[in-house]
Amino acid sequence: MSAAHPSPAEPTAAAAAAPALSAELRAHFAPLLDGTLMERCGMELLTLDAGGGTMSMPVAGNTQPAGLLHGGATIALAESIASFAAILRAREVHGEGAQAVGTSVSALHHRSARTGLVTATAVARHAGRQVASYLVDVHDEAGMLLSTVTVEAMLLPPR
Template identity: 45%
Template sequence: MTTAEEIAEFARANMGALNERMGIELVDVTPDRVVATMPVEGNTQPYGLLHGGASVVLAETLGSVAAALNAGPDRFAVGVDINATHHRSATKGTVTGVATPLHRGRSMASYEIVISDEEGRRVCTSRITCALLARDPNPQG
């Protein structure tokens, strides 16, 4: 059986190449709240502003980890829909994303992700929906 702590530890240890390249770091991982940071530097568009796609990557990471925590040991989470509203630009420092649940069902879970700058100003609001799929009890290796 997989516990929430085991899933959180797995997520921290296996962020994946894109998240590592973008400098995303998980800060707090619980079933009710997942928090991560990301540097603005290295994740900007040509005008020096935080790239909107970088915000979406941060949001999808947070929502997917949160959904995995809530999926349970016999299921896994896959994103099926994400949207983002970009409220203001960030040009330096670090942004912080916080994912909180909107709906946690047996087969679907939705999360709101709020991304803020170092002054606590909202940079982006995102929403993700993940399907919670059954794990194959006899995977082919």
């Protein structure tokens, strides 16, 4: 496959760069997901560090009336993985207890999906002390690019 359409068996360089979610990190974030949109949409953290990560979501249950993956669900997936990475960046900069909040999201949808899983891969484009920006590509199981999303987050010190 071409670089524009990576195979799921051959993850993008960005996806390969982020480490698999450690048991410690998974245990830390698991209670934070209870009752959230991420839980209702079936999102699953796959890899994560302050520089980015990957998160998947089933198409089933996240569709619009025409049976296609809902653009809003796609954006929520992209913002979620970028936000998790931004939280880790905030903690690198400001210490334990720091948080990140999204301030801007912009999406371009190239195509949609009807079945299977979609995976969002976030890569930091700017990792500052107050703001972090991520570029997120969302692919289907065949590796087709569905959406490109930019997410900016403000990095907040502990309160």
